[in-house]
Amino acid sequence: MGTFQIEGGHALRGEINPQGAKNEALQIVCAVLLTSEKVTIHNIPDILDVNKLINILGSLGVKIEKIGKGSYTFQSDEIDLDYLESDKFKQEGSGLRGSIMLVGPLLARFGKGYIPRPGGDKIGRRRLDTHFEGFIKLGAEFKYNREERFYGVEAPKSGLQGTYMLLEEASVTGTANIVMAAVLANGKTTIYNAACEPYLQQLCKMLNSMGANIKGVGSNLLEIEGVKSLKGCTHRVLPDMIEIGSWIGLAAMTKSEITIKNVSWNDLGLIPVTFRKLGIKVEQKGDDIFIPAHKDGYEVQSFIDGSIMNISDAPWPGFTPDLLSIMLVVATQARGSVLIHQKMFESRLFFVDKLIDMGAKIILCDPHRATVIGHDFKSSLRATTMSSPDIRAGISLLIAALSAKGTSVIHNIEQIDRGYEDIDGRLKALGAKITRVA
Numbered sequence: 001m002g003t004f005q006i007e008g009g010h011a012l013r014g015e016i017n018p019q020g021a022k023n024e025a026l027q028i029v030c031a032v033l034l035t036s037e038k039v040t041i042h043n044i045p046d047i048l049d050v051n052k053l054i055n056i057l058g059s060l061g062v063k064i065e066k067i068g069k070g071s072y073t074f075q076s077d078e079i080d081l082d083y084l085e086s087d088k089f090k091q092e093g094s095g096l097r098g099s100i101m102l103v104g105p106l107l108a109r110f111g112k113g114y115i116p117r118p119g120g121d122k123i124g125r126r127r128l129d130t131h132f133e134g135f136i137k138l139g140a141e142f143k144y145n146r147e148e149r150f151y152g153v154e155a156p157k158s159g160l161q162g163t164y165m166l167l168e169e170a171s172v173t174g175t176a177n178i179v180m181a182a183v184l185a186n187g188k189t190t191i192y193n194a195a196c197e198p199y200l201q202q203l204c205k206m207l208n209s210m211g212a213n214i215k216g217v218g219s220n221l222l223e224i225e226g227v228k229s230l231k232g233c234t235h236r237v238l239p240d241m242i243e244i245g246s247w248i249g250l251a252a253m254t255k256s257e258i259t260i261k262n263v264s265w266n267d268l269g270l271i272p273v274t275f276r277k278l279g280i281k282v283e284q285k286g287d288d289i290f291i292p293a294h295k296d297g298y299e300v301q302s303f304i305d306g307s308i309m310n311i312s313d314a315p316w317p318g319f320t321p322d323l324l325s326i327m328l329v330v331a332t333q334a335r336g337s338v339l340i341h342q343k344m345f346e347s348r349l350f351f352v353d354k355l356i357d358m359g360a361k362i363i364l365c366d367p368h369r370a371t372v373i374g375h376d377f378k379s380s381l382r383a384t385t386m387s388s389p390d391i392r393a394g395i396s397l398l399i400a401a402l403s404a405k406g407t408s409v410i411h412n413i414e415q416i417d418r419g420y421e422d423i424d425g426r427l428k429a430l431g432a433k434i435t436r437v438a
């Protein structure tokens with residue numbers, strides 16, 4: 001278990017280049033299984049989850065070549081399907097959430113896809129019904145070994161058949177999986193209540209550049225005309241909007257002046273506006289974001305009728321649930337009070353106990369809602385020893401530690417490494433005092 005030691009209370013300064021988006025990369029890397037031709041992908045983040053998925057592709061027989069920092073070629077012309085039934089796969093496949101998206105492309109191209117119960121953050125129930133109901137609608141037979149928690153789908157001899165489906169929920173990885181299955185199905189598939197995050201838009205654009213025929217990209221109604229085969233392509237992963245949001249929060253809470261370069265502003269949705277609700281100055285400079293040092297703090301805005309500010313998540317284009325933990329920690333030093341409402345996941349707010357230990361004023365109303373009464377920097381958080389429960393709580397605790405007086409220790413930093421590339425190196429370059437102890 002790795003550990004960070006952080007001496008807090010220092011303002012940072014400088015420029016940050018955001019990494020490629022974790023959740024897009026996980027989709028895109030799975031999509032390389034849809035063609036026997038070479039696929040080139042740029043801006044792949046060097047993070048634990050993505051590296052684990054690339055390893056799984058290697059075990060499946062995909063030829064992988066690293067051609068530069070963040071750039072890879074993949075060729076899936078000789079796939080070893082026996083690996084899917086091996087113990088090695090049962091172990092490797094359960095190591096991350098993104099592995100679930102191997103199933104759609106394998107089912108589409110090879111007629112069968114298997115997956116052990118995927119890992120990822122323990123942030124509440126994470127059902128897979130949307131994925132498998134979609135595959136079943138396309139004609140696949142579903143098998144589930146409850147004892148081994150091993151899922152499988154097999155296509156009929158005649159192949160998958162396009163159809164109309166209304167998803168029960170706009171699942172991000174579920175939509176990606178069904179889209180990847182449908183692009184090679186016979187006939188037309190219509191997916192209503194599809195997720196439409198930039199991750200999905202990027203996946204659909206990539207698939208179209210491989211010869212797929214997907215209409216409605218960016219909306220919640222996707223129409224997919226199946227094609228016989230797909231060809232190779234070159235794709236570039238967008239900057240990681242969750243990482244960008246993390247840097248905004250970090251800058252505000254540590255009163256640092258930071259420029260975040262080339263953020264792809266048009267893909268950030270409500271992220272800048274939502275930070276502004278906490279009174280944080282998010283300035284657009286071309287395609288960069290400039291966060292000035294908040295020397296006089298930041299003040300929570302109120303609604304038009306004067307009622308207390310509420311920040312909650314919703315499926316895209318609503319505010320992403322992955323930034324709520326960061327909003328919460330930043331609110332602990334705001335001027336004013338705010339209600340943070342995590343609607344999607346039921347176990348994502350429990351980390352507030354650590355912040356309360358550090359002196360933050362938070363009432364956890366129930367597992368989904370926390371009221372934060374900001375200190376307005378009149379009292380700083382106290383350094384402490386803590387453990388990172390999940391990726392976004394982890395980065396939030398790191399932000400808290402950087403703003404606290406004294407030296408904090410964060411254990412289980414693998415959770416942070418899952419999604420943040422060289423976080424200590426990049427923080428040090430901004431002047432942070434952080435050491436990776438083990």
Ligand SMILES: CC(=O)N[C@H]1[C@@H](OP(=O)(O)OP(=O)(O)OC[C@H]2O[C@@H](n3ccc(=O)[nH]c3=O)[C@H](O)[C@@H]2O)O[C@H](CO)[C@@H](O)[C@@H]1O
Pocket residue numbers: 023026097098124125126127169170171172173174315320321322343344345
């Ligand atoms: C690898 C990856 O891409 N992970 C992301 C993906 O996970 P993932 O694709 O696993 O998440 P889903 O979109 O399936 O659902 C997330 C949770 O929200 C609930 N839900 C979802 C849609 C909806 O309309 N109503 C609703 O309540 C689901 O029941 C579930 O508990 O999307 C999540 C939601 O943005 C993000 O937190 C994860 O970072």
Ligand SMILES: C=C(OP(=O)(O)O)C(=O)O
Pocket residue numbers: 022023049096097098119120121322391392419
């Ligand atoms: C919840 C997240 O990741 P995963 O779905 O991979 O667990 C996240 O990125 O915040």
